Amino acid sequence: TAIEADEDASTLVSVSLADGSDGTGFVTATSIMSLSGGISGELYADILGSAAPTVNIESNNQQTLPNSSATKVVAANNSLNKGGADFVVPDDATNAQDTINDAIDAMPLSTEVSGSAVSVILNNQVPTMTSNTAPSGTASVSSVNTYIGTSDIIPTMTSNTTPSGVVSASSEFDNARKAWNAMDKTNATYWLTNTTTGWLQYQLTSAYIIVKYTITGDPVGTTRSPKNWTLQGSDDGVNWITLDTQINQTSWTLSEKRTFTFSNLTAYVYYKINVTLNNGGGYVGITEWELFEQVSYDAWRALNHTNTDQYDCWKANATTGYLEYQFTSAKTLVNYAISSINSSDQTLSPTSWTLKGSNNGTDWTTLDTQTDITDWTQAETKVFSFANDTDYLYYKLDITENNGHANYVAVGELSLGQADSFSMTSDSSSLNVNDDIYNGCNIKFTSGTQEGQTGLITDYTGSTKLIKIENFTGDSLPAIDDVFDIMGYTGKIVLMEGNYECDDSIILKSGITLEGQGAGTILKIKDGLNSDIDLIVNSDTTYGNFNCKLSNLSLNGNILNNTSGTQNAVNFDLVKNSNFDKVFIINFRNLGILLDNCSSITVDSCNITNNDTGIKLVNSDYNIINSSISDYNTNNGIYIDADSTNNSVSNSHFSYNEADSGILNYGSNNNFIGNICNNNYKYGISNQAASNNKISTNTCNNNNQHGIYIYNGSNSNDVAGNTCIGNGTTTDNTYSNIILDTNCNYNNIQNNTLRSTASSPKPKYGINISNSTCDKNIVCNNDFIDSNAYGTGSLNNAGTGTITASGNRTTS
Known part of the structure; x- marks a missing residue:
């Protein structure tokens, strides 16, 4: 009658049966459910003083399993009335964390949001190269075309040493006409000697191959502009190599700029213009001096993860050629992407090629062959997949035909990828706009080319809805319009009152709540552990966790019985x-x-x-x-x-x-x-x-x-x-x-x-x-x-x- 008086009762009872067997169960309305013990006979029940949590039991007078989609109940080995628990810490166990972690691992995934792929981008295994050997691996090519840079490599100087490099000269007429005034990017100032000859020098911060320079003549008197000079380069500022000689440069107008080019294959740190004769004045005056480097369309420019303009590419000095990258350790690759150059002229793009793998750089295995790929647009990326289960140290793109250019072939960017790592974008309006919100969630493709395949979201950009996926189980990349679910944990682990003695960490996943019954739910480091331990940690320290919660419980470090170790x-x-x-x-x-x-x-x-x-x-x-x-x-x-x-x-x-x-x-x-x-x-x-x-x-x-x-x-x-x-x-x-x-x-x-x-x-x-x-x-x-x-x-x-x-x- 006490139970029937409260039809909303939901508490734990102790059961005694007429046949002498005992058990426990839950009171739900007027039925006792999840009964452990006897199944027949006259029933006697005592309502216990400490209520256990409710776990979604149906009132059908039969023992039923809890609904596993929301809550798992864990009992300590000294919890009262453990019959309603999904997991029970074994008697005398000092590793209660194992039982709690089992409960967390048993928590099912639920769908957070759905969407479909708009674009698929492989995650490039080649690092962002800044040279053919940096930061790691080695890039090489069959041949390299070159061009003259369009920007003066001397910065806008504000003194002889700022912002970088060192300017020096044979003499300076006064403080208003210093050497650096010839490199300040303005015709309002200039360098002036106090003799009819002199030299002007710039020391770079690193060596450059210079193949072009300009001189802007004197802005006050044309007879002070240089007539005869040499341009020289040096590694140490002492020993000089003449790179260009000019004789009889006459008929200057005020502040006239003249351009000079020459052949040079050597990079120097120091460059000097040495004026041996002016045009008849009492001094030598130069308004501006500029230096331009020879730039190579080198291998690393197609491996630098950018494709900003027509110069940001590898260009061979022929209509065919290869681009090769050596990893620091062998990798199994199954997809790659080629980006055309960022130029309207797509006759330079490749149309036929093979991708090859090798472990010694000599013996090559063909992994993929493409022919007649002619429909390139400016800075377009095309992705290709192939079957491969072998690790290779070297990968080579061997181009056998270009798109019609008479002299060269070029590649804007080459990316090499693995099947288990890629990124994609979605146009789903239900995706959250907050960055990283789905980090650590699972993704499952529900229809399309990769139906049933799963992966882990490791990075999410809300503004572009770009999803980075690792540990993908499919053999190839998803296709556009493949449908997916983003899935996370949204469950609760309920810890009954009791002592949970632990000798290792409880590992909390995203979306999981660990909830006790108050100060009587005690997670405690075991006696005499005396070693390093973090009692509770999150599961993913690489990509992160979110929506974790600890509630209504006690954590005890047991300091009196632990005298050493870092224990948090x-x-x-x-x-x-x-x-x-x-x-x-x-x-x-x-x-x-x-x-x-x-x-x-x-x-x-x-x-x-x-x-x-x-x-x-x-x-x-x-x-x-x-x-x-x-x-x-x-x-x-x-x-x-x-x-x-x-x-x-x-x-x-x-x-x-x-x-x-x-x-x-x-x-x-x-x-x-x-x-x-x-x-x-x-x-x-x-x-x-x-x-x-x-x-x-x-x-x-x-x-x-x-x-x-x-x-x-x-x-x-x-x-x-x-x-x-x-x-x-x-x-x-x-x-x-x-x-x-x-x-x-x-x-x-x-x-x-x-x-x-x-x-x-x-x-x-x-x-x-x-x-x-x-x-x-x-x-x-x-x-x-x-x-x-x-x-x-x-x-x-x-x-x-x-x-x-x-x-x-x-x-x-």
């Missing part, structure tokens, strides 16, 4: 859009929560105590710490490194931390609002080499040293509305409630409430601008009114240019 509660690496809610973290030898390269993580209503550092952010942005407690840690309550920005820490408690600060911040553009940071070993809030932070409405009382410490190049911080009382509790008249120390500029210190104490030790100052390296800070509208005197005074201003506007209130 949670180590999230590359995790986004995830949550901690009502998580209790205690007694870890090292960190409570480590967020490394994470973003959009929310830590809410958590209690993190008696660890080394409660929370640590490393290279992590846009995270929220709210309404949490991080007290009694042996180092800091929260530590934020210099690469962590735009985080919010609010309404939280960081007190009684035993070696350093409540909040220790090195990052910029973070907000610290409404926190309580009292009784810490050093500082309530320490802001070091950190700028543009908001430190507002915090309470920092009774810390051993400073209440709020702004230090070491911290600029443009807003320190406003804070309450700081009685700091400097270890040494009388030494520390201050708020201090700016060493190169801290443009900070805004306003509307703070500062108080001393009735007896020693007292803070030295309410606010201390400690030295002259602190410049142009604003200190105003602060309340120093106090019946208790400071050790020295309310405000010390040793800074430079401090603005102490009216409004600071002190004891009359």
Whole structure:
């Protein structure tokens, strides 16, 4: 009758049967389901005091399996009434993480969104080449055509050494007509000697093959323009090779530019124009001097992952030829792409070729043959697939016919790919516009050429809907219009009350919630592990995880029974859009929560105590710490490194931390609002080499040293509305409630409430601008009114240019 009185009852019962057997089950409405034990006889049931979670049981008076699409229930070996659990930790087991990980692995995938392929792009296995040997591998070709560059390789000089290279000359007439004025890209200035001959030299930052130069004559007197000279090159600035000789260059007009070309196959670092005769004036004057290099349409230009213009390509000095790339290790390739040159002239494009593989560069196997590919458009990419199950170190595109050009063949870009790695775009309007949102999700093709094949999404660009896929199971690339589902985990692992003793990590996947029943659900490092462990980690530290959640459970580092090893509660690496809610973290030898390269993580209503550092952010942005407690840690309550920005820490408690600060911040553009940071070993809030932070409405009382410490190049911080009382509790008249120390500029210190104490030790100052390296800070509208005197005074201003506007209130 007690059960029938509440038709919505859903709790665990203990069952006694007339035949003497016992069991457990769930009360769902007026039926007891998922019964373990006897199946007949008179039934007696006791409703137990601690309810277990409900797991979607049908009321059909038979034992049924839970619906596996949403929830898996895990029981510890000491959980009460384990009959309703999907997974149970074995008795006396100290590896409970294995059972929990099994439950996570059993969580099914569900479809997040569907779409179809608009374009398919292979993921090029050739690195972005910057030369024929850099960054790795070796590119080679049958022949190379060359051209003269269109841009002066000398930068726009603003002195003889800036922005790069070194300009020098035999003489300079005065400071208005320096040597570098001949390389400043303007005819308004010029170089002038103080004799009728002279030389002008430029030292490059690296060697170039120069085959063309220009000289712009004197802008004032044509007789000062050079008549006879040589152009010379050198490797060391001492030993010179004459590259070009000019005789009898006469009849100059003012600021006339003349161009000279010559043959040269050697790259030099130094180039010098040596004028041996002018046109009759008293000096030699040159307005501008330009150098142009010979550029090769070399192999690497077709392997640099760009196709920007007609010069960004490999061009052979013949109508046929080969382009070859040697990998650093052998690869099994099954597709490749050729891009035509970025020019309207497509007669240069290949029409017939073979792709070959080799492991010694001598013996070649033909992998693919194409003929009569004539329909090229400008900068068009065509993708080709072939069957191959052999690793090759060398791959060669051997072109046997071009598209009609009389002299050359050219390739804009060659890409070499594997079947298990490619990218594609989709026109599906249902795809999310946020970058990386699908990273770590699975993709499955539901129709088309790759129906049934799957892969892992490793990168997603929302603006272009570009999806990068790794570990693809198909033998070839998908085709346009192939339909796919993006699939992720959206389930919950419910942990019943009990102790889960672990000797290794629980591995959390994207979309999975790990939810306990409160402080009675305890995940604990086993006694005497004494080795490195992160109790909870995310599954993918290469491409990242998202939508992970920890809720309503306790993590215990068991520090009394572990004396060595780096032992952290949670180590999230590359995790986004995830949550901690009502998580209790205690007694870890090292960190409570480590967020490394994470973003959009929310830590809410958590209690993190008696660890080394409660929370640590490393290279992590846009995270929220709210309404949490991080007290009694042996180092800091929260530590934020210099690469962590735009985080919010609010309404939280960081007190009684035993070696350093409540909040220790090195990052910029973070907000610290409404926190309580009292009784810490050093500082309530320490802001070091950190700028543009908001430190507002915090309470920092009774810390051993400073209440709020702004230090070491911290600029443009807003320190406003804070309450700081009685700091400097270890040494009388030494520390201050708020201090700016060493190169801290443009900070805004306003509307703070500062108080001393009735007896020693007292803070030295309410606010201390400690030295002259602190410049142009604003200190105003602060309340120093106090019946208790400071050790020295309310405000010390040793800074430079401090603005102490009216409004600071002190004891009359």
